[in-house]
Amino acid sequence: MSIEKVARLAGVSTATVSRVLNGYAGVRPATRERVLAAIAASQYQPNLLARQLRTAQSRMLLVLVSSIINPFCSRVVRGIEAEAEAHGYHILLCNSDSQPQRESAYLALLSGKIVDGVITMDAITNLPGLRQMIGDSPWVQCAEGDPDAEASSVTIDNQQAAHEAVAHLAQQRRRRIAMINGDPRYLYAQQREVGYRAALKVHHLSWSGVEYASDVECEAGYAAMARLLDRADPPDAIFAVSDVLAVGAIHCIRQRRLRVPQDIAVLGFDGLPWSAMLSPPLSTLEQPMQQLGVRSVQLLLQRIRDPRAPHIHEQLSCRLVARASSQLVPD
Amino acid sequence: MSIEKVARLAGVSTATVSRVLNGYAGVRPATRERVLAAIAASQYQPNLLARQLRTAQSRMLLVLVSSIINPFCSRVVRGIEAEAEAHGYHILLCNSDSQPQRESAYLALLSGKIVDGVITMDAITNLPGLRQMIGDSPWVQCAEGDPDAEASSVTIDNQQAAHEAVAHLAQQRRRRIAMINGDPRYLYAQQREVGYRAALKVHHLSWSGVEYASDVECEAGYAAMARLLDRADPPDAIFAVSDVLAVGAIHCIRQRRLRVPQDIAVLGFDGLPWSAMLSPPLSTLEQPMQQLGVRSVQLLLQRIRDPRAPHIHEQLSCRLVARASSQLVPD
DNA sequence: CTGTTAGCGCCTTCAA
DNA sequence: TTGAAGGCGCTAACAG
Numbered sequence: 221m222s223i224e225k226v227a228r229l230a231g232v233s234t235a236t237v238s239r240v241l242n243g244y245a246g247v248r249p250a251t252r253e254r255v256l257a258a259i260a261a262s263q264y265q266p267n268l269l270a271r272q273l274r275t276a277q278s279r280m281l282l283v284l285v286s287s288i289i290n291p292f293c294s295r296v297v298r299g300i301e302a303e304a305e306a307h308g309y310h311i312l313l314c315n316s317d318s319q320p321q322r323e324s325a326y327l328a329l330l331s332g333k334i335v336d337g338v339i340t341m342d343a344i345t346n347l348p349g350l351r352q353m354i355g356d357s358p359w360v361q362c363a364e365g366d367p368d369a370e371a372s373s374v375t376i377d378n379q380q381a382a383h384e385a386v387a388h389l390a391q392q393r394r395r396r397i398a399m400i401n402g403d404p405r406y407l408y409a410q411q412r413e414v415g416y417r418a419a420l421k422v423h424h425l426s427w428s429g430v431e432y433a434s435d436v437e438c439e440a441g442y443a444a445m446a447r448l449l450d451r452a453d454p455p456d457a458i459f460a461v462s463d464v465l466a467v468g469a470i471h472c473i474r475q476r477r478l479r480v481p482q483d484i485a486v487l488g489f490d491g492l493p494w495s496a497m498l499s500p501p502l503s504t505l506e507q508p509m510q511q512l513g514v515r516s517v518q519l520l521l522q523r524i525r526d527p528r529a530p531h532i533h534e535q536l537s538c539r540l541v542a543r544a545s546s547q548l549v550p551d
Numbered sequence: 552m553s554i555e556k557v558a559r560l561a562g563v564s565t566a567t568v569s570r571v572l573n574g575y576a577g578v579r580p581a582t583r584e585r586v587l588a589a590i591a592a593s594q595y596q597p598n599l600l601a602r603q604l605r606t607a608q609s610r611m612l613l614v615l616v617s618s619i620i621n622p623f624c625s626r627v628v629r630g631i632e633a634e635a636e637a638h639g640y641h642i643l644l645c646n647s648d649s650q651p652q653r654e655s656a657y658l659a660l661l662s663g664k665i666v667d668g669v670i671t672m673d674a675i676t677n678l679p680g681l682r683q684m685i686g687d688s689p690w691v692q693c694a695e696g697d698p699d700a701e702a703s704s705v706t707i708d709n710q711q712a713a714h715e716a717v718a719h720l721a722q723q724r725r726r727r728i729a730m731i732n733g734d735p736r737y738l739y740a741q742q743r744e745v746g747y748r749a750a751l752k753v754h755h756l757s758w759s760g761v762e763y764a765s766d767v768e769c770e771a772g773y774a775a776m777a778r779l780l781d782r783a784d785p786p787d788a789i790f791a792v793s794d795v796l797a798v799g800a801i802h803c804i805r806q807r808r809l810r811v812p813q814d815i816a817v818l819g820f821d822g823l824p825w826s827a828m829l830s831p832p833l834s835t836l837e838q839p840m841q842q843l844g845v846r847s848v849q850l851l852l853q854r855i856r857d858p859r860a861p862h863i864h865e866q867l868s869c870r871l872v873a874r875a876s877s878q879l880v881p882d
Numbered sequence: 883c884t885g886t887t888a889g890c891g892c893c894t895t896c897a898a
Numbered sequence: 899t900t901g902a903a904g905g906c907g908c909t910a911a912c913a914g
Contacts (some may be wrong), residue, residue, distance in 0.1 A: 884914085886911105886913075887910100887912085889910100890907105891906105893906090894904090894909090896901105896902090897900100
């Protein structure tokens with residue numbers, strides 16, 4: 221009844237009010253003024269639900285994230301948010317904690333027309349009923365891209381990145397390079413492990429050791445490191461798949477009276493700002509976090525505008541930042 | 552046209568379909584079966600927009616955050632998300648970066664009926680037109696509570712917490728205790744500064760020094776620390792309003808060949824898990840981050856269910872965790 | 883330039 | 899137990 225109230229107040233039809241509301245040309249200035257005055261007088265606020273129902277678009281994007289407390293994710297999300305906002309879109313955030321039922325509950329919003337598209341950062345490719353839930357709705361995978369999925373993706377070359385990481389450690393004359401990996405259900409974890417193993421081979425390193433962190437918190441990195449140090453033949457270098465896990469690993473190493481990097485070199489992943497300010501400064505593989513989010517939104521909007529647009533698999537480059545935690549002497 | 556399609560397929564009316572959809576009693580089992588079959592056969596998905604328009608509730612909550620990359624915020628948001636989800640609500644995330652225009656753009660979703668209520672973690676009390684935008688919609692302030700605002704709030708006692716922080720440092724025989732504060736537009740920053748100054752007085756410390764970080768990243772902590780060290784009479788202890796800022800401060804101290812805690816003691820705020828794993832382990836004031844989010848949602852839902860429910864100002868307690876960064880000998 | 887009209891898809895009395 | 903019908907508030911043809 222609201223647009224109607226305004227219409228009555230201004231002595232025009234609802235169509236005219238709608239026209240000024242949406243800035244359409246073809247309204248006499250005098251009429252426009254009258255409508256504007258009525259809007260102001262009545263403190264009218266358009267009912268967005270009604271508008272969205274009518275126009276069949278919500279200008280909302282669903283973002284499915286495994287864990288927002290993972291600083292990598294939160295930075296990507298900020299990129300997503302900023303770019304979405306710049307295009308007049310809002311984001312609905314789902315923190316799935318990798319629980320399939322939570323993921324699918326949110327995906328229902330997609331088929332329910334609440335959102336115009338979805339960006340997933342979660343390992344959901346194997347979600348049962350995924351195809352049906354997403355249908356052919358616009359979908360972009362961010363940081364976690366399955367080339368076989370019918371979706372665009374924005375990722376880094378995880379395999380190559382892991383390869384670089386190992387190469388760097390090998391170059392520091394490390395022979396027993398271990399990996400602290402994430403949840404192996406994630407593609408990024410699988411891909412980085414492939415890269416890790418391939419690099420070991422290239423560098424003729426026969427020792428290998430992979431431990432999986434139980435979650436993304438530093439305590440998990442600590443625990444994984446403890447398991448590695450408990451081995452009969454412990455590592456002399458660590459490649460951790462996140463800076464946070466690396467912090468935990470370093471703490472564990474220190475507690476055992478070992479030194480970083482003299483006894484054990486440590487290399488992280490992500491390139492969070494504070495990695496440079498740790499002691500020792502943490503070497504890391506820097507990802508373009510903000511940009512991963514930004515490009516995901518761009519690809520998604522492209523697809524929303526033209527549903528027949530082809531799927532694109534984009535890879536952003538990352539950069540090894542060598543600091544004191546992985547080398548005795550700076551380059 | 553969709554519920555209608557199902558209705559035709561099942562040979563019933565749309566009303567009946569709606570009834571089984573919403574689980575209302577009074578549908579003959581046989582009929583229900585037929586409808587269910589039709590729903591399955593047609594892969595029907597209810598249009599949530601239409602439903603929300605009709606029922607005038609969206610089961611969505613708006614969360615207005617200054618910066619999701621602030622780990623404190625992201626943990627509170629996770630608490631919000633979890634609790635909301637448990638009650639069948641979804642959250643719309645707005646990362647305002649403290650820009651009033653972004654805040655008000657999102658607040659329009661409130662008056663536009665897109666969300667049923669709002670939780671703000673931002674310093675928005677002075678937003679022009681705030682009252683009108685929020686109207687009497689359900690609103691809870693989280694971690695940043697203005698007792699004068701017509702809204703419930705869930706906070707900690709910032710003044711008391713800062714007092715404790717300073718008391719701890721004073722107890723370590725520190726005489727020149729400086730504060731690295733956040734953006735002074737925030738109430739938490741103002742309140743903690745009041746607590747800081749009050750505590751100095753109580754402990755008969757005449758030296759005082761406050762520097763404001765330009766944002767929430769560690770680089771800002773570094774810069775603030777640099778300014779403090781450039782003073783003629785530099786501090787011998789630092790009270791930083793976040794763990795992240797403390798990391799930057801410590802890095803700066805170290806770069807100047809000073810030691811933590813021997814030369815300068817450092818105390819952070821928030822109690823992020825990795826604060827315990829830094830070197831030296833960071834003393835900090837631990838906040839109940841998850842719980843701040845959870846309680847905010849509970850208060851908000853209460854208000855949504857009963858709009859006449861009174862405003863509640865709740866204070867959660869926090870805890871000083873003394874570690875090596877602030878004391879030469881453990882307690 | 884402006885008004886009339888017809889839905890968007892759903893829920894919900896009111897009757898039957 | 900079921901169906902018919904109205905309307906949530908808005909936009910978009912189509913007339914005038």
